[in-house]
Amino acid sequence: MILLHGTTRRRAEGIIDLGPDPRFREPGGQATEDGFSMYLETGPFHFGMPDEYARGKATEFPDEGGAVILVLNVPDEIVRVAATEWFPLSQGLVQFDCGSGLEELVAGWSEVKKSAQIRSIT
């Protein structure tokens, strides 16, 4: 399944290299346990568009290389593990949390990263 994540170029490159970090700490921020959220490429986009998030992060952190969309092809079985009562796939939002797909995504990262792409947003 093709999934999208709006972010900055530096963060996208970091995610590809190291995999998603659920304890990612923004500059000046605190470590969080927010998991890793992505959108189905096909939508729907009930929670805002990925490029809005990318632009927002790029505006807040202007030295991170600008807004991009990280595009991943994640195996269907991993995506299905992330679907919970709060995050049915019909909403279009795939939320990888600890205990809900994040471990599986990290375990399969070496394969997932091979097809990863970074799309610039103009």
Added chain:
Amino acid sequence: MIHFTPFAERVRKAFEPTPRGVIGLVDDLLGLCRVHRLRIDFQDSHCYVRPLGTDAQDSIDVPLPKSAFRAVLARIAALCNELQPDSVTPYRGEGEIVVPSSISVDGNPPSTCYVSFVNTSSDQRLELRFSRNSVGDGNRFTVLLRDKRTVTVYGHALQYIRGMASNPHDSGSYGILSRVGGAEVVIAFFRVSEVTGVFSGDIRE
């Protein structure tokens, strides 16, 4: 903490998971804010809900994952921007959301809610409160018919409309008026002969 009050029951009901996921939770909260002004905070791995303007000690602790609450806030931001593009960022803002009648509690008309939210990695909170009805000036007319049925109509005024002069049995009709696109239109029409009474608001026994 508040327990077993109507407010608490309504809030707990709204936070019960449904097949509608986070989207359904947001719909239910928007419906609820017509009745209760809400303040929701996520702190120390707990989601706290309380009536807006009350102390934090009056909060109800509801079971909700942090990621789900952050998705609630993202949905709120998206709805604000649907009504007024670029009115808020995904991270913070104040705006308005139109709540369709289909998700209002008790079959209320479309209404507008005011929302204020923060959705950053260190701070997540939401305030919701009813702003105004979105149809006309939102009067609710309850029409009691002679056959004991009642009909609820939303409009801004009631008008008597004369019957046809050529028909001595036509005693006229009641029309309920609403403003649509700057014009005043009759949106409901009841023959006087079929009506027991027309009331503004609800009929309460």
